Amino acid sequence: MVNRKILTVLGCALTHFTIGTIYCTGNIMPYVTSYIFLKDESVTMASMTIVFYICILTYALAFQISNLIQLKYTPKKCIYAGAALYIVVVFVTAACQNRIAVIIIYGILLGAASGTAYPAALMIAISCYPERKGLVTGIVVGSFAVGAFVFNFIATAIVNPSNVKPYSRVVADGKTEKFFEKSVADNVPEMFLILASIYTVLLTIALFLVEDIDIKALNAAASNPPQPAVINQDNEKPKKTNKGTTKDSNHLKVDHDDDDADSSSEHSESHDASENSSMEEHNEPEKKAEYKRIQTFIVNENLNLSPLDAFKTRQFHQIFWCFILSGTAGLFAVASFKTIGIKYGYDDTFLTVTGSLGSILNGTMRPLWGLFFDKTNFRMVYLVILCTQICICVTFPEVSKFKPAFLIWLVILFVCSGGHFTLLAPTAVRIYSRATGSKVYTYFIIAMGLASICVYFIQVYATVKLDPSIFFYILAGLSGISLISTIFFSEIIKVD
Missing domain, CATH: 1.20.1250.20 (MFS general substrate transporter like domains)
Incomplete structure (x- = not known):
């Protein structure tokens, strides 16, 4: 099943x-x-x-x-x-x-x-x-x-x-x-x-x-993780007296033969040692799994921030404003690849193939961005995306004259756009926990909506008045600003 x-x-x-x-x-x-x-x-x-x-x-x-x-x-x-x-x-x-x-x-x-x-x-x-x-x-x-x-x-x-x-x-x-x-x-x-x-x-x-x-x-569970139970063996097991007498919770005394008591004591001690050893071996993988869960699921596990407190953190602003700037490059490619291609004189069939290939890779590469995030952290993944976008935007005006390069460069920007959307949810949960992270994510995604509006004005006005090469240099500059900010990014929130 x-x-x-x-x-x-x-x-x-x-x-x-x-x-x-x-x-x-x-x-x-x-x-x-x-x-x-x-x-x-x-x-x-x-x-x-x-x-x-x-x-x-x-x-x-x-x-x-x-x-x-x-x-x-x-x-x-x-x-x-x-x-x-x-x-x-x-x-x-x-x-x-x-x-x-x-x-x-x-x-x-x-x-x-x-x-x-x-x-x-x-x-x-x-x-x-x-x-x-x-x-x-x-x-x-x-x-x-x-x-x-x-x-x-x-x-x-x-x-x-x-x-x-x-x-x-x-x-x-x-x-x-x-x-x-x-x-x-x-x-x-x-x-x-x-x-x-x-x-x-x-x-x-x-x-x-x-x-x-x-x-x-x-x-509630994410905010207050359960504590391991402490077992008091003295309370769980009957206490034995030196005279072979067992003392129960009602203070009743039951006499035993000394030999039977010694035999029972040895058996009990052997059984207890074996049981404790077995429990330790059984709990060891659980402890490692729990440690890994904490490391990958939440970084600031001791903090219980409200959404308002989260908005005041440096991490929130570093992500929100940087995504507005860097998100424009990928969204512009997604929205305007055909407009750019027509200016370069490429045929519609080729441009359709470019957009379709970009869309499918945008989606299929997102699990890989997610795996990369699981293995590293937000800063590492985002820096890779930003460096890639800067290199693509700076070199695009020269290589775009060649069909294969035009297709490859734009498809890479499609993939970078997918990386932006993939990072937001797990980053919000990792930094702010599930309780607050799910709320913070709903604000993070607004950054991509605002980046989309920027794309509209860029497409309608800037592409008409500016040379395409200058426009791509501007996109590279916007990603560069985000890169500088991200270099100093830390997932750990410091409380004064």
Whole structure:
């Protein structure tokens, strides 16, 4: 029979696999824009890119809602709420025919639905294997990225099975935009209905597999680890007198033959010595396992910080603000790889392969980031990510002229973005314990939401006014600032 913990982690991973399809927004939005263009010719492709960034922002902000639901009810009920809203939003979007409706319903509500279910599923998975939280986080969060890779192909197969190319049209402001023809655009409602039906099946299976946890009990246990019981052998065993008399709790005396007493005493002493030796041998692996659990699961086990106290720590600010700066590089690559490639003159098929390969590696490499974290610490893993991003951004303007290098460099940035998302949850738990760490994580993730908004302004304004090479040097500089701060990072919180 399959271990119940394994099934629960599988269910959590399947939940992330489904709600991770918010990353399909960049792929399906051109189809949606073309559908809206049939009734509103003032809409442009650029104006609808904001849907994805709003989706990511509300996804990050919804972690606070998720935290409240988990505390008031249970994590699984939180998944129920997020999954139900996610399915309803996709179904309703099929009826949307104007940009405002799409921005509000799909952009705001879909992100909120995903962000509500995301942390609950992750925390349930981590609770199953706390000593392997990095690996478990990598598997579950990796599924979040892989879901987008799979459903990108499904959505495209539904809307544009014949691979029809978009045509050029002059929009209201006199600029030329490319839209898909009516035969393709009219398939958008059908696409949303089919996707929503698939999501319903997948999330139903996921919820069936997931076993709920009592987060209050786990938080209490994490804050107050049980102390080993002290056995008083004098109280547990009868006391023997020199005269072969046994004294019980009621002070009754029972006389024995001296030889029997001596024989019994020798047997008892031999038995006690054997039992104590056996207990020590049995407890030794447990002691080592407990020591390893403390080292990997929580660093500041003697501290019981509230979320407000955690916000005042140097570690919180070093992570939060650094992730806003360094998160922009990977998110920019994820959002704008096609825009960059078009400027370099690369064909659409090649760029699609680049984005697809980046997405799948973004997800599949997250377990490795988690394993790396389990073996080392936050600073080591984050420094590797930052150094990699700096090298990629500094050299990209020169190597991007070559197709293989262009693909490899961008895929590496995709992988670094996955590393950012993988680090936050286990780091929060390791530094602040489960009780406070789960709450701190909901604030850490906001940093990636703010980084996403930065990506939007960079994509819409900076890439137009700045030379691409200068822009990448700026991204390298932002990661450099984070690197300097991280060099002085310590997971141990010092109390004055």
